[in-house]
Amino acid sequence: MYSCILQIRRQILSIKTRKAAKSWQQFAGEHPRPGTAQWTILFAMRRRTLITLPAAVALAACSKPAPQRYPMKGVVVSLDEKTKSANIKHERIEGWMEAMTMEFPVKDDADWQKLKPGARIQGVVVVTGDSYHLAEVQVQP
Numbered sequence: 395m396y397s398c399i400l401q402i403r404r405q406i407l408s409i410k411t412r413k414a415a416k417s418w419q420q421f422a423g424e425h426p427r428p429g430t431a432q433w434t435i436l437f438a439m440r441r442r443t444l445i446t447l448p449a450a451v452a453l454a455a456c457s458k459p460a461p462q463r464y465p466m467k468g469v470v471v472s473l474d475e476k477t478k479s480a481n482i483k484h485e486r487i488e489g490w491m492e493a494m495t496m497e498f499p500v501k502d503d504a505d506w507q508k509l510k511p512g513a514r515i516q517g518v519v520v521v522t523g524d525s526y527h528l529a530e531v532q533v534q535p
């Protein structure tokens with residue numbers, strides 16, 4: 395979340411300076427002379443759209459983080475039918491976590507059907523913000 399705010403600030407700053415320089419040139423050519431009331435209003439209006447639009451776009455992107463996908467391999471230890479989660483002893487998941495045994499929620503029914511205790515599997519961990527689930531399960535012979 396903190397990095398999101400930094401990202402927004404950076405985006406706003408870069409767009410502000412870039413666009414401000416550009417629109418200044420336009421204003422100089424086609425708009426009232428700087429200093430007049432009309433000019434001040436026009437400039438203020440422009441600046442507001444320049445600042446709020448990218449901020450809104452960045453915020454929307456932050457509140458819905460893009461899912462990260464990590465290939466994983468492991469052995470199914472047990473299954474919980476009620477919560478549709480699999481306890482899996484997984485190998486190191488590059489970029490996400492070290493080897494350990496833990497619960498993986500499974501969303502897709504087809505994936506769930508493939509899971510049996512003792513099965514050696516590979517799949518993809520889909521991480522979205524604070525939540526994650528197991529997908530694209532393949533049972534290894």
Ligand SMILES: [Cu+2]
Pocket residue numbers: 484491492493494495496
């Ligand atoms: Cu783990």
